[in-house]
Amino acid sequence: MIQPQLAEFLQQGVGIYIGTRNALLEPNGARAIAARIEEDGARLIVYLADVAAERVLPDLHANGQAAVTFGRPVDERAVQVKGTFVAARAARDDEKPLLEAQWEGFTRQLEMIGVSREARSAWATWPATAIALKPTAIFEQTPGPSAGQQLA
Amino acid sequence: MTAPVTLESLASCFQGILPAHLFTCSSDGIPNAAYLSHVDYVDRRHVALSFQFFNKSRRNIAENPNALVLLPDPDTGQGWQLRLRYVRSETSGPLFDRMALRIEAIASYCGLKGIFRLRAADVYEVRAIEKVPEEIGLDCARLRIAAGAEANPVFTTIALQELAATINQADSLDALVDGILRGLDENFGFRHSAILVPAEEPGVLVTIATRGYADNGAGAEVRFGEGIAGMVAEARQPIRISGLVRGMLYALAMHRDAAQGAAAPQRRIPMPGLPNPESQLGVPLVLRGELVGVLCLESEVAYRFHEEDKASIELLGSYLAIAMQNMQLSERSVEASEPAPPPLEHAPVLGRREIVYYTADESIFVDGEYLIRSLPARILWRLLTLRQTSGRAEFTNRELRADKSLNLPEWKDNLESRLLLLRRRLEQKTPDLRLVPRARGRFALELSCEVMLKSV
Numbered sequence: 001m002i003q004p005q006l007a008e009f010l011q012q013g014v015g016i017y018i019g020t021r022n023a024l025l026e027p028n029g030a031r032a033i034a035a036r037i038e039e040d041g042a043r044l045i046v047y048l049a050d051v052a053a054e055r056v057l058p059d060l061h062a063n064g065q066a067a068v069t070f071g072r073p074v075d076e077r078a079v080q081v082k083g084t085f086v087a088a089r090a091a092r093d094d095e096k097p098l099l100e101a102q103w104e105g106f107t108r109q110l111e112m113i114g115v116s117r118e119a120r121s122a123w124a125t126w127p128a129t130a131i132a133l134k135p136t137a138i139f140e141q142t143p144g145p146s147a148g149q150q151l152a
Numbered sequence: 153m154t155a156p157v158t159l160e161s162l163a164s165c166f167q168g169i170l171p172a173h174l175f176t177c178s179s180d181g182i183p184n185a186a187y188l189s190h191v192d193y194v195d196r197r198h199v200a201l202s203f204q205f206f207n208k209s210r211r212n213i214a215e216n217p218n219a220l221v222l223l224p225d226p227d228t229g230q231g232w233q234l235r236l237r238y239v240r241s242e243t244s245g246p247l248f249d250r251m252a253l254r255i256e257a258i259a260s261y262c263g264l265k266g267i268f269r270l271r272a273a274d275v276y277e278v279r280a281i282e283k284v285p286e287e288i289g290l291d292c293a294r295l296r297i298a299a300g301a302e303a304n305p306v307f308t309t310i311a312l313q314e315l316a317a318t319i320n321q322a323d324s325l326d327a328l329v330d331g332i333l334r335g336l337d338e339n340f341g342f343r344h345s346a347i348l349v350p351a352e353e354p355g356v357l358v359t360i361a362t363r364g365y366a367d368n369g370a371g372a373e374v375r376f377g378e379g380i381a382g383m384v385a386e387a388r389q390p391i392r393i394s395g396l397v398r399g400m401l402y403a404l405a406m407h408r409d410a411a412q413g414a415a416a417p418q419r420r421i422p423m424p425g426l427p428n429p430e431s432q433l434g435v436p437l438v439l440r441g442e443l444v445g446v447l448c449l450e451s452e453v454a455y456r457f458h459e460e461d462k463a464s465i466e467l468l469g470s471y472l473a474i475a476m477q478n479m480q481l482s483e484r485s486v487e488a489s490e491p492a493p494p495p496l497e498h499a500p501v502l503g504r505r506e507i508v509y510y511t512a513d514e515s516i517f518v519d520g521e522y523l524i525r526s527l528p529a530r531i532l533w534r535l536l537t538l539r540q541t542s543g544r545a546e547f548t549n550r551e552l553r554a555d556k557s558l559n560l561p562e563w564k565d566n567l568e569s570r571l572l573l574l575r576r577r578l579e580q581k582t583p584d585l586r587l588v589p590r591a592r593g594r595f596a597l598e599l600s601c602e603v604m605l606k607s608v
Contacts, residue, residue, distance in 0.1 A: 017222065019175040019185035027175035027183055027220040031231070031286050052286040069173070069185040078187060119229035122288040139208075141186060148207050 001152060002041035002135055006079065010035050010044075010070050013105020018046055018131070019067040020059035030055050033125050034102035035070070044068065044083055044133045047091055047099050053129035060085040066133050069141060073109045078141035079151070083133030091128035099128060157232075157281045159196055164227045166193045174201065175220040176212035184208050191223055191234075192251055192273070199234065200273040202251055203241065213238050219276060222284055230289025236276035248273045253387050256377075311339035312464060316471070324592070325479045325568045326575075332447075332472055333363035340464075342449045344426055347437075348374060348381050349445040349476075349569050352527050352561075357385055357446060360573045365424035370576030371524050372421040379423070381446045384434035388443060390466050391434045392457050420522070421577070426450050433457040435465050437473035444473040483549065483568045483593065502584060504602040509533045511607060518582050527566075528574040530558050535587075535597045536605055549593045571595070 002010065016032035030052035036045040046068055048056070060066060064085035071078040091099065103125055107117055138152040165172075174188040186209045190202035201221070203210060213219060217238035224231050242248045252270040315335035322328035329347050336342040344364035348357040351373060359372040376386040384391055429450040437445040447469060449457065508517045515525035516532060524532065534557060539545055549567055552558060560567060575587040575595075584601040 017173050017175075017185050019183040019220075021177040021181060021183045024218070025177045025179070025181060025216050026218045026235075027177045029173060029175035029185060029220050029222055029233075031222070031284070049286040052284075063181060065181055065183055067175075067183040067185045069187070071171075071187060076187075080185060082182065118290065119226075122229065122290050124286040124288065147186075147205065 002037050002044065002081070002138065003152070004041070006138070006151070007037040007041060009072070009077070009079065010081075011037060011102065012072075013102040013109065015069075015071040015073060015106060016046065017069050018048065018056055019069075020056040021063070021065060022059050023062060028055050028059055031123075032068070033128060034099045035068075036098065042134065043086070044081060044135050046131045046133065047095070047128045048131065049124035050127050050129055051124050053088070053131065057088060057129070057131075060088065060131065066131075068133070071141075073106075074112050076142055078147075080139045080141045081133075081135050082137040082139070083135045086132040086134055088129055088131045091126075091130045095128075095130065096126065099125060157283075159193055159199065159278060159281065162223070162225065162232060162281070163193070165223045165225050165232060166191055166199075172224070173222040174209050175222075176209045177216055177218065178208075178212045179215035184212055188221065190251060190254065191221060192247070194247060194275055197278055198239065198275050199236070199278055200242070200247055200251060200275050202255065202270055203272040203274045204255070204270060213274070222287075224287065225289055228289035229287065231284030231287025233280075233282045233284050234278055235280040235282075237279055239275045239277050241272035241274050243272050247275070249387075250389075253383060253389070254391060254393060256383060312468065314339050315468070319471070319475050322475075322479065324589070325476070325483060326572050326589070328475060328479050329361035329572070330363075332475075333361055336449065337363055342451070344429075344450045346381070346424065346448045347445055348385075348448070349566065350385075350443055352566075357381055358573060359421075359423065360445075360569050360576070362424050367422070367424050368576050368580050369421065369424035370573045370580060371528065372423040374423055380432045380434040380450075381423075381448050384436050384446045384448070385443060388436045388438055390436065390469070391432075393432050421524075426452055431457050433465060435469040437469050437476065439470070439473040439477050444476050447472065480566065480568050484553075502600050504604065505582065505584070506604045506606065507536060508606045508608055518585075521581070523581055524574060524577050527558070527560070528570045528577065531567075531570060532574055532578075533607075534558055536603060539597055539599075540603075540605060545598065546590060546594065546596045549595075 016035055017029055018032050019027055019029045021027050030048055032046045032048045032052070034047045037043070038045060066083050066085060068081045068083065069078060070081070107120055110120065111117055137150060140149040140151055141147050172188045172191050174186050176184045178184070186207065188201060189204070192200040194200050219236040219238065221234045221236060222231055223234060248270065251273045255270050315332070318331040318335045319328060322331045332347065333345045336345055346359055346362040346369065348359050350356070351358040355376045357374045357376070359369045362369045374382045376382050380391055380393065430452050432448065432450045434446060434448045436443060437447060447465070449465070451457070505519055509529065510517070513525060514529050516523045516529045523529070531552060534552070534555060535547060538547070549571070553560060553565065553567060571587065578585050578587060584599065586598040588596045588598050590596050
């Protein structure tokens with residue numbers, strides 16, 4: 001379960017990556033654009049550009065295992081949520097403002113640490129796929145010795 | 153059909169400017185995704201990842217050697233995906249030393265040297281390199297112009313030529329070092345910079361020139377291995393680091409609540425620097441195997457120093473080493489035969505200063521505040537006592553060189569660089585004591601205060 005305070009952090013517009021693996025235990029990974037917490041923290045929806053989703057969906061359909069990291073560029077605060085695959089669908093037009101707002105938040109954070117907006121201007125964000133996961137464990141991942149500590 | 157991507161073409165990605173992402177998987181099939189501070193180039197088929205903590209990624213690799221790294225190119229924004237297979241861990245040798253050096257440089261800057269250490273350089277075979285399709289890069293030159301940096305190689309060549317012209321026109325060490333830093337600012341846009349030279353004491357650097365800071369920092373000392381300048385001096389290799397990795401150290405500092413921050417030693421001139429340098433570049437100035445100095449640049453912009461900058465500045469470093477060495481030799485050969493200009497009018501005496509020379513550690517304090525130590529202190533003390541006993545205010549480099557009491561090294565005494573830093577330190581700390589150049593190899597000690605000399 002994702003607590004409200006953590007949900008706020010995950011949905012504020014941070015750097016998001018999703019990791020999966022295939023039957024040979026070879027990892028796959030892709031960048032995500034935004035996240036939404038639903039069902040009082042029992043559901044994590046991760047939005048990926050379609051070109052990114054293509055690389056992880058086969059693994060999710062095959063074995064369902066996922067790891068999602070959320071990292072805030074300005075202070076390096078990072079959290080990893082492990083989860084199992086529930087469903088995937090095309091992101092709806094009414095979800096586009098949420099994706100744009102979180103992506104803008106992330107871009108602004110990158111600007112604060114000196115990474116130009118220009119460098120991200122060609123990145124693919126739409127059309128997108130919404131991937132629903134059931135969170136199973138949450139880990140602290142801010143770099144340093146306490147990274148890896150289980151939060152929930 | 154496009155040519156396959158080589159690791160060599162991804163040079164910008166291997167600098168730790170932006171963090172990479174590491175994906176691993178445990179033997180029971182649970183994937184893991186984590187930030188990764190350093191990916192380093194090993195050879196055309198291998199990369200090395202820094203191993204600093206016994207974390208989940210490391211445990212997974214021990215069980216299952218397959219890994220995936222997503223690596224951003226800080227210059228273009230293009231993401232790259234490297235499919236990897238763990239091969240071995242190195243805990244010594246050139247690769248380990250290179251990675252450890254970069255990590256130590258950052259750690260040392262934060263006063264955390266030795267805490268955030270590299271345990272191993274983990275070597276991975278690169279099985280495939282692919283573009284990350286959602287992270288599409290832009291043309292490099294276009295991006296750099298947007299970031300305010302000049303990328304056009306023609307411009308860079310012109311900038312180097314202009315800097316070379318400035319260096320060639322310099323007629324003193326003073327004009328040379330200032331010209332170098334001004335040129336780096338005006339031609340390259342590197343606004344904050346410093347030049348340090350080896351001090352008398354082995355393993356110590358001393359600052360002779362800075363640009364872009366409130367204090368000139370002349371005389372500020374740095375031990376080999378301390379901060380970026382000290383690490384560059386120790387390794388005699390250029391180092392380029394970014395603030396993002398430093399962010400990790402801040403995080404660590406908070407975790408550890410490290411017992412740092414002890415009061416600065418009393419006899420120390422603080423090294424000028426930006427409060428939050430996001431990127432730093434240090435280049436050794438080496439001539440025929442001898443360290444002539446270290447040039448340091450820093451910026452508040454996170455990925456300010458590009459691979460091409462490092463290459464240009466490195467090239468410039470050898471040129472600067474030659475120029476500085478030649479200038480010192482040329483100044484040394486000056487006979488100071490030019491007629492001395494008429495003495496200046498006596499400046500009005502404004503107050504009184506107590507100047508104490510501590511023989512035990514060869515340091516000078518003015519009104520109870522630390523001024524300088526070592527050779528520059530011996531020189532100043534000699535000048536002050538000569539001025540008091542003989543009434544003479546003008547001196548020549550040649551007579552100082554012949555003065556046995558100064559105990560100058562016979563060979564490469566670096567007198568000019570010490571006079572330069574002494575002059576700048578006085579400008580900063582006690583402007584009513586001044587060393588004023590009068591002609592090549594000749595200068596005056598001007599006082600606009602009464603001095604009380606005391607040797608302890």
